[in-house]
Amino acid sequence: MVTSLLSTDDLTQARALLEATGLQFETPYDDMVGIFEAGRLVAVGARQGRTLKMLAVAPSHQGGTLLDEVVTELVGRGYQEGVDSFFVFTSPALAPNFETLNFHLLAASGKTALLEYGDGLKRYLARFTRLVRPGNNGAIVANCNPFTLGHRYLVEQAAAAVDQLFLFVVREERSLFPFGARMRMVQDGTADLANVTVVDTSWYAISSITFPTYFLKDGDPGGAIQMELDLTLFAQRIAPHFYVKTRFVGSEPLCGTTAAYNEAMHRILPPLGIEVREIERKNADQQPISASRVRDMLLRGELEGIAELVPVSTLDFLLSSEGIKIWDKGGAR
Structure with missing residues (x-):
């Protein structure tokens, strides 16, 4: 079950999980959620505006559906807040992982790739055809x-x-x-x-x-x-x-x-x-x-x-x- 991360202990676990996967705990953010197993945080993600960030799954739980569950929750909550497009930055090597979650690669340069959830760019261009x-x-x-x-x-x-x-x-x-x-x-x-x-x-x-x-x-x-x-x-x-x-x-x-x-x-x-x-x-x-x-x-x-x-x-x-x-x-x- 995906839940909001609000308490001091939640955020401490989120920071530890992110650091264990080579990421940083980044403020500010508008929403942060996670998935616990037996009281231990095994997946985390956050949204700041239209950007999804701090997406991480514990090494012992990678390869399943946890990342998909976290992204789906963040996107759903974002839609409820009136956000209609969502983006994520990652390395080009990890871009295919997000493409399986309905993200589309917009651009890649060097060590960074930008992907968008859904077909926002397609709809934007169609406005001016x-x-x-x-x-x-x-x-x-x-x-x-x-x-x-x-x-x-x-x-x-x-x-x-x-x-x-x-x-x-x-x-x-x-x-x-x-x-x-x-x-x-x-x-x-x-x-x-x-x-x-x-x-x-x-x-x-x-x-x-x-x-x-x-x-x-x-x-x-x-x-x-x-x-x-x-x-x-x-x-x-x-x-x-x-x-x-x-x-x-x-x-x-x-x-x-x-x-x-x-x-x-x-x-x-x-x-x-x-x-x-x-x-x-x-x-x-x-x-x-x-x-x-x-x-x-x-x-x-x-x-x-x-x-x-x-x-x-x-x-x-x-x-x-x-x-x-x-x-x-x-x-x-």
């Missing part, structure tokens, strides 16, 4: 927090070089502006560009699943592995569906994490059939236009110069009552 036209297509993946004239310049340059440009807006909710607001600013700011199609990334590009340290900006040593997985997944599973031959990116003089991601694109994508074109960032007042610059000005209440950094449609949103409620934490000015 009717929007895709075969051809020499390109892609941009951007957070747009908010959408600036720098983003607009990159989109214009990219759109002029391809048949159809897909602008993937990061769906992850770890930004000042929520996804819905960012998506609207991008759609309004590119509405006049006939060959630009705006779509969301779901959980499959620059997300807390594929590239969590993007949102931390702290040089996490695991970032290099995550960049490789994120880009491999894009090249092998997403780009072919959209006929993407080129990925466009703006130069990055400000953020070390994003600069490293750009470098990883140049290294990883061309061998996988995706050309990378890096476009020099647009300047204003001899400084690069960036979303972080706009956010800093907003939070300082320096509104006069923002019109030089964002499209009219973005400025209208930023100065609307909805926009002000997002960025003005001290009360509307």
Whole structure:
């Protein structure tokens, strides 16, 4: 029987079992379950958001159904909490073990593989099939927090070089502006560009699943592995569906994490059939236009110069009552 692990003794046993199988006890987590036999924990697993982790079975009990039981319980509980997609990281050698449990391999790079429970990626791609036209297509993946004239310049340059440009807006909710607001600013700011199609990334590009340290900006040593997985997944599973031959990116003089991601694109994508074109960032007042610059000005209440950094449609949103409620934490000015 699969039960919740809550007591101090439960967690002590979980830590010991994980360490005995070469894993670490990782916090935080949203849910942790296990299976006991004669008072001894013989299987354990946990879920943090959409990620299943700390999955382990005692060596003496491997080869049976315990892992399946733990995964099924975690997935069932996750569904009850409103989670609709589940992911697991493991070594490529262990990926087949999870594939027997209805996981599908999304990408593998080096010593790490990313798998998804169910057919979420298939359903995500199917959402956009009717929007895709075969051809020499390109892609941009951007957070747009908010959408600036720098983003607009990159989109214009990219759109002029391809048949159809897909602008993937990061769906992850770890930004000042929520996804819905960012998506609207991008759609309004590119509405006049006939060959630009705006779509969301779901959980499959620059997300807390594929590239969590993007949102931390702290040089996490695991970032290099995550960049490789994120880009491999894009090249092998997403780009072919959209006929993407080129990925466009703006130069990055400000953020070390994003600069490293750009470098990883140049290294990883061309061998996988995706050309990378890096476009020099647009300047204003001899400084690069960036979303972080706009956010800093907003939070300082320096509104006069923002019109030089964002499209009219973005400025209208930023100065609307909805926009002000997002960025003005001290009360509307």
